[in-house]
Amino acid sequence: MATTTRVTRQRQAVTDLLAEHDGFLSAQQLHAALRASGHSVGLATVYRNLALLVDSGELDTLVRDDGETLYRRCGRAHHHHLVCRRCGHTVEISGPTVEAWADRVAGEHGFTDVRHSLELFGLCADCGSGTVVNVGS
């Protein structure tokens, strides 16, 4: 009765890649990476498996400004990220205070089951100082 979950080659590939990778990955990036490493997986399958993993709480998601969704292996501990908006370099950071604050504020307004998304976007040391590159408008 409980829909059994089958371990297919494709599902394994998706899970494996996510297990190795530490930062954020978009579905399309993941798909491309899989193909590059020889696995033949359909894009739809990647999306379907990502959705399953998100549902089961194994993945965290983050929607970028342009609307693309990024996925990362869910940390046991809740982390936040400091992302360089030029080179994509990502640093994991922990904000002990944030969690408590979020809960308190949410509670004050009667909100429940609150999740928060906190991401910092900036220019990392390499991109921000020396080598100044045209970043566009």
Place this chain on the structure above:
Amino acid sequence: MATTTRVTRQRQAVTDLLAEHDGFLSAQQLHAALRASGHSVGLATVYRNLALLVDSGELDTLVRDDGETLYRRCGRAHHHHLVCRRCGHTVEISGPTVEAWADRVAGEHGFTDVRHSLELFGLCADCGSGTVVNVGS
């Protein structure tokens, strides 16, 4: 030479509606609202004007989980939001600590020109307690 900005009926309508409205609005909602109130404005025009307003710093944007972009009249002071993921009810909150914390952490990692996005998503009092509705999986 500086590209002159013309005050058209449509642009005025968009700006006006945003001026009256306090919360977040998607481009499509805004478009629908304009039509409902008798103004005839093209969807593309709404998007174009929103883009201009965002560029000129008069609007803040927030990308929802489903990828739709929400716009709000830009607050002078930087606010964060507590958004009900069922009914969309939004509460403005200020996180005095967050700003300082963000700057410090970013600095420690050599990041500069850092912006942060912090949003809380939960269920508001109305949606979370009494009237329990099927929310899906």
Place this chain on the structure above:
DNA sequence: GTCATTGCAAACGCTTTGCATCTGT
């Protein structure tokens, strides 16, 4: 053999763009 899973391609929803027309200034 069954039924979850896959692949492909078509469908979707939001957003952007090309181009002819319109309209502030």
Place this chain on the structure above:
DNA sequence: ACAGATGCAAAGCGTTTGCAATGAC
């Protein structure tokens, strides 16, 4: 009249879905 602004419809992009084929159990 000039140049920005508009409207429409088509194109773009990430994502989802229908359906027949495939493969795990």
